[in-house]
Amino acid sequence: QVQLVESGGGLVQAGGSLRLSCTTSRRTVSIGDMGWFRQAPGKEREFVAAITWNGVTYYADNVKERFTISRDNAKNTKYLQMNSLKPEDTAVYYCAAGREPGGSYSDSNRYHYWGQGTQVTVSS
Numbered sequence: 001q002v003q004l005v006e007s008g009g010g011l012v013q014a015g016g017s018l019r020l021s022c023t024t025s026r027r028t029v030s031i032g033d034m035g036w037f038r039q040a041p042g043k044e045r046e047f048v049a050a051i052t053w054n055g056v057t058y059y060a061d062n063v064k065e066r067f068t069i070s071r072d073n074a075k076n077t078k079y080l081q082m083n084s085l086k087p088e089d090t091a092v093y094y095c096a097a098g099r100e101p102g103g104s105y106s107d108s109n110r111y112h113y114w115g116q117g118t119q120v121t122v123s124s
Contacts, residue, residue, distance in 0.1 A: 002026045002113040004095045009118030012085055016122070020080040022095030022115055027076055033099035036069060036080045037108055038091035038120075047106035048093070049080060058105045063089075085122045092117040
């Protein structure tokens with residue numbers, strides 16, 4: 001079993017920045033593809049970004065050019081740098097890992113391991 005622990009959430013004004021971290025209990029290089037998802041109140045969980053084991057990145061259209069996903073395998077940690085935040089980015093952000101090969105990187109059902117989530121609130 002792999003444990004994922006998110007940190008870095010909080011309250012920020014629109015236009016501000018936050019960096020989320022996800023630390024894993026297993027070496028990230030052995031976990032494979034990893035992703036970030038988010039869920040706003042009353043909405044379904046949605047894909048934010050993903051990074052493959054070898055560093056290829058994918059983003060949802062509504063966060064491209066604003067968010068950057070990265071991983072540091074030496075620290076067993078991946079990150080989500082969020083810039084130019086908007087009120088509509090308010091959600092609980094979840095770290096995911098252990099994606100099954102094939103299919104879409106945005107399909108949450110293909111990820112085996114999940115963190116507990118961290119709240120991000122963007123005020124207008």
